[in-house]
Amino acid sequence: MRKESAGKLFKDVVRDKWLYIMLLPGVLYFLIFKYVPMYGLVMAFQDFRPGLGFTNSPWVGLKHFERLFGEPQFWRLFRNTLLLAIYNLVFFFPAPILLALMLNEVRREKFKRFVQTLVYIPHFVSWVVVVGICYILFTTENGVVNELLYRLTGEKIPFLLSPEWFRTVIVSQQIWKEVGWGTIIFLAALTGVDMQLYEAARIDGASRLRQIWHVTLPAIRSTIVILLILRLGNFLDTGFEQIFLMLTATNREVGEVFDTFVYTKGLTQGQYSYSAAVGMFKSVVALALVLGANWTAKKFGQEGVY
Amino acid sequence: MRDRTPGGRLFDAVNYAILSAVACVCILPFIYVLAVSFTSPEEVARGGLILFPREWSLAAYEYIFSTGTLTNSLLITVYVTVVGTLINLIFTTTMAYPLSRTRLRGRQGVLLGVLITMLFSGGMIPTYFVVSGLGLTNTLWSLMIPSAISAFNLIVLKNFFQQIPSEVEDSAKIDGCNDVEVFFRIALPLSGPAIATFALFYSVDHWNTFFNAVLYLNDSSKWTIQVYLREIVILAQSNIGDSSRLEEMNIQPLTIRMAVVVFATLPIMLVYPFLQKHFVKGVMLGSVKG
Numbered sequence: 250m251r252k253e254s255a256g257k258l259f260k261d262v263v264r265d266k267w268l269y270i271m272l273l274p275g276v277l278y279f280l281i282f283k284y285v286p287m288y289g290l291v292m293a294f295q296d297f298r299p300g301l302g303f304t305n306s307p308w309v310g311l312k313h314f315e316r317l318f319g320e321p322q323f324w325r326l327f328r329n330t331l332l333l334a335i336y337n338l339v340f341f342f343p344a345p346i347l348l349a350l351m352l353n354e355v356r357r358e359k360f361k362r363f364v365q366t367l368v369y370i371p372h373f374v375s376w377v378v379v380v381g382i383c384y385i386l387f388t389t390e391n392g393v394v395n396e397l398l399y400r401l402t403g404e405k406i407p408f409l410l411s412p413e414w415f416r417t418v419i420v421s422q423q424i425w426k427e428v429g430w431g432t433i434i435f436l437a438a439l440t441g442v443d444m445q446l447y448e449a450a451r452i453d454g455a456s457r458l459r460q461i462w463h464v465t466l467p468a469i470r471s472t473i474v475i476l477l478i479l480r481l482g483n484f485l486d487t488g489f490e491q492i493f494l495m496l497t498a499t500n501r502e503v504g505e506v507f508d509t510f511v512y513t514k515g516l517t518q519g520q521y522s523y524s525a526a527v528g529m530f531k532s533v534v535a536l537a538l539v540l541g542a543n544w545t546a547k548k549f550g551q552e553g554v555y
Numbered sequence: 556m557r558d559r560t561p562g563g564r565l566f567d568a569v570n571y572a573i574l575s576a577v578a579c580v581c582i583l584p585f586i587y588v589l590a591v592s593f594t595s596p597e598e599v600a601r602g603g604l605i606l607f608p609r610e611w612s613l614a615a616y617e618y619i620f621s622t623g624t625l626t627n628s629l630l631i632t633v634y635v636t637v638v639g640t641l642i643n644l645i646f647t648t649t650m651a652y653p654l655s656r657t658r659l660r661g662r663q664g665v666l667l668g669v670l671i672t673m674l675f676s677g678g679m680i681p682t683y684f685v686v687s688g689l690g691l692t693n694t695l696w697s698l699m700i701p702s703a704i705s706a707f708n709l710i711v712l713k714n715f716f717q718q719i720p721s722e723v724e725d726s727a728k729i730d731g732c733n734d735v736e737v738f739f740r741i742a743l744p745l746s747g748p749a750i751a752t753f754a755l756f757y758s759v760d761h762w763n764t765f766f767n768a769v770l771y772l773n774d775s776s777k778w779t780i781q782v783y784l785r786e787i788v789i790l791a792q793s794n795i796g797d798s799s800r801l802e803e804m805n806i807q808p809l810t811i812r813m814a815v816v817v818f819a820t821l822p823i824m825l826v827y828p829f830l831q832k833h834f835v836k837g838v839m840l841g842s843v844k845g
Contacts, residue, residue: 275650
């Protein structure tokens with residue numbers, strides 16, 4: 250019995266030899282660039298030296314993690330990352346839903362398509378362009394926004410330099426760049442809504458807002474839940490490029506997050522093992538978050554992602 | 556269908572007004588940057604909001620091309636975009652096709668391995684040492700090889716290949732094609748639109764690549780356009796040249812910054828009309844659960 254299935258396996262593999270050969274480069278890619286780095290996380294438990302590699306560096310156990318949790322700087326990072334993530338969830342996450350609902354109410358196809366064409370554009374430019382344009386517009390030295398503000402109120406606001414504005418500016422940039430793009434998936438979900446439901450709601454005397462509340466929103470509820478779960482998986486990813494670009498000497502106190510810290514400590518100051526430990530801490534928390542969110546969603550009778 | 560009640564009309568008016576405002580906010584910054592980059596220094600010095608230059612000038616563009624740094628980083632970025640996208644497409648399609656054949660032994664295991672990488676990763680530091688251990692740092696390969704496959708695109712493409720009816724494959728097999736020939740003669744040609752979408756997504760990523768260049772390239776002669784842009788606009792480094800020369804040529808540093816922004820954005824804006832037809836479909840493809 251066993252011998253027979255082994256023989257069949259061998260025959261199948263020989264039959265599909267070309268498919269396996271085609272598969273090989275991709276599998277190698279994932280092994281080398283995704284799985285070797287995962288194995289490389291052992292460096293968080295070592296005093297890693299580049300010359301010795303992941304296998305020969307001396308082991309130090311939990312030293313770097315102990316240092317991590319003992320440092321006041323860690324809690325500052327934790328707080329900054331968490332606050333940005335919460336801001337993101339509260340202000341950025343609902344924005345595309347709101348915009349999609351508004352677009353869905355437009356009956357003139359041409360106007361709808363025109364607005365869609367324009368709001369998708371920012372998604373395609375890089376963070377450097379977004380931050381660059383933001384610098385040009387909002388700087389206190391001849392930035393057009395501050396010039397207009399000055400003419401109206403006689404005051405200028407240091408949007409880019411003051412720590413109080415940092416989170417607002419980050420979240421606003423994010424909304425500006427991605428709000429339009431985010432609507433696509435909700436608009437797709439909305440194309441399936443049965444028109445008769447609106448008809449029925451109207452006969453019952455529902456206003457436009459009530460129709461949105463009772464017909465449109467329930468129709469996209471499962472999409473919202475799935476995206477929320479996925480969002481939680483990236484909860485601690487605070488937009489590394491963006492924050493890296495926005496960090497200045499004056500806002501580091503509120504702006505430094507896990508990702509930027511890993512870069513600065515690890516690659517510019519050479520504390521490899523310590524920063525790998527910080528990165529690992531972040532990855533593990535993120536994994537726990539997405540599994541937890543998925544489990545909770547299933548618990549409440551929603552379809553999960555996995 | 557149209558809502559004629561007073562409440563409905565008010566709703567429509569407010570809705571149209573807000574949507575118009577959102578659309579303006581999305582596009583005005585680009586128009587402003589483009590306009591200022593073409594405006595004469597005198598008009599820029601007077602300040603204010605310029606949405607259409609009254610006095611035109613090409614001085615900023617003449618200047619940045621006279622330095623050669625921009626031309627160099629543009630060429631490098633074009634190279635990385637073209638070659639990088641080709642690598643992406645070769646790696647992604649050849650891996651997606653075998654994974655789409657449900658009879659393949661071990662397919663589930665490989666798929667699981669790919670899914671895991673979407674949930675958990677080694678992070679920046681170990682990845683950096685793998686890339687440098689392979690001797691890729693400070694070469695343009697470091698911008699192309701470590702990002703050869705996006706797991707998400709791979710799975711979407713696998714689902715797409717899976718929709719091709721197996722009868723088509725069988726009849727090609729009867730005509731004597733092996734799997735590689737079936738892939739090239741049947742699967743690829745039937746997937747033109749999907750592959751075009753991924754080509755566009757991948758090439759936008761390459762054009763916009765910034766952090767990998769900062770991470771892996773030390774040599775400033777290999778800077779991509781985005782790194783150059785950051786130096787000039789955000790760090791306000793004076794790679795733009797010495798200020799005396801700028802004064803002599805009567806150019807505002809501001810217009811030069813704007814001109815560089817235009818170059819970092821231009822190709823995207825040029826392909827955007829073609830892009831738009833495809834990407835909505837691409838996202839929809841992605842939203843179909845595998």
